Amino acid sequence: MGGLINYMRNLNVTREQVDTLARLQKIETESARIQKKLKGTVSQTAVQGARLKELDIELEVAQEELAGEQKRYAAIEEEVVELNTRVVKSQEYLRVVTNNKDYQVLRREVDDNTKRVGELEETLIILLDELEGREKKMAEISEAHTAESEKVKSIENEIYNDTVEERETLEGMAREHEDVVKSLPPALLDHYEKLLKTTDRLAVVKVSGGVCYGCFMNLPPQQAIELKKLGGLHHCPRCHRILYFENDD
Numbered sequence: 140m141g142g143l144i145n146y147m148r149n150l151n152v153t154r155e156q157v158d159t160l161a162r163l164q165k166i167e168t169e170s171a172r173i174q175k176k177l178k179g180t181v182s183q184t185a186v187q188g189a190r191l192k193e194l195d196i197e198l199e200v201a202q203e204e205l206a207g208e209q210k211r212y213a214a215i216e217e218e219v220v221e222l223n224t225r226v227v228k229s230q231e232y233l234r235v236v237t238n239n240k241d242y243q244v245l246r247r248e249v250d251d252n253t254k255r256v257g258e259l260e261e262t263l264i265i266l267l268d269e270l271e272g273r274e275k276k277m278a279e280i281s282e283a284h285t286a287e288s289e290k291v292k293s294i295e296n297e298i299y300n301d302t303v304e305e306r307e308t309l310e311g312m313a314r315e316h317e318d319v320v321k322s323l324p325p326a327l328l329d330h331y332e333k334l335l336k337t338t339d340r341l342a343v344v345k346v347s348g349g350v351c352y353g354c355f356m357n358l359p360p361q362q363a364i365e366l367k368k369l370g371g372l373h374h375c376p377r378c379h380r381i382l383y384f385e386n387d388d
């Protein structure tokens with residue numbers, strides 16, 4: 140670190156450049172803070188959306204069950220129609236049949252099919268009741284789903300409106316960040332970015348009252364005076380952060 144710091148000192152970094160670095164640090168710290176806040180509000184909507192997702196699934200299951208029941212109902216109805224057709228045909232044959240044995244067979248067929256139709260019609264009545272129940276349940280879930288969906292939408296809108304200022308600030312800072320980065324010598328910027336990694340994203344701190352605001356250590360008096368009088372690139376001997384002087388009166 141010492142070698143790099145000496146090298147940077149030799150770059151004749153001006154007070155203005157250090158102040159620009161301080162501005163860059165402020166932009167990045169503030170942007171990160173706002174982004175964290177916005178992320179928090181996004182997860183808040185995720186909690187709200189969880190119930191809606193449950194209802195999505197419930198609705199899908201209810202729809203599938205209803206469709207299955209409707210299919211079953213339609214199949215039985217079709218069978219009834221088919222059996223009735225057969226009964227009619229058998230009755231027609233009955234009128235023309237001469238052979239006693241054939242007559243008995245046809246007679247039994249008519250009786251069996253009529254009996255089966257009766258059983259199926261009873262099943263249809265039960266199924267119809269079940270279908271009504273399922274349709275009612277579907278309507279209830281659908282209603283709850285619509286209500287929850289509107290609730291989530293309104294919360295999302297509220298959050299969106301509540302964070303207009305933050306989002307505008309972020310956009311403004313992103314533009315300023317671009318300009319600030321362009322105005323700095325690449326070597327200085329590189330030095331700053333490397334420092335960010337070892338200083339928990341806080342590479343530039345103020346010195347006020349002779350104290351480093353990164354680690355709150357008193358700077359050696361000579362360094363504090365030099366920083367105040369001459370500016371330039373200074374690092375805290377303890378936390379190695381870049382220091383800038385801020386008037387303390």
Ligand SMILES: [Zn+2]
Nearest residue numbers: 351354375378
């Ligand atoms: Zn320090």
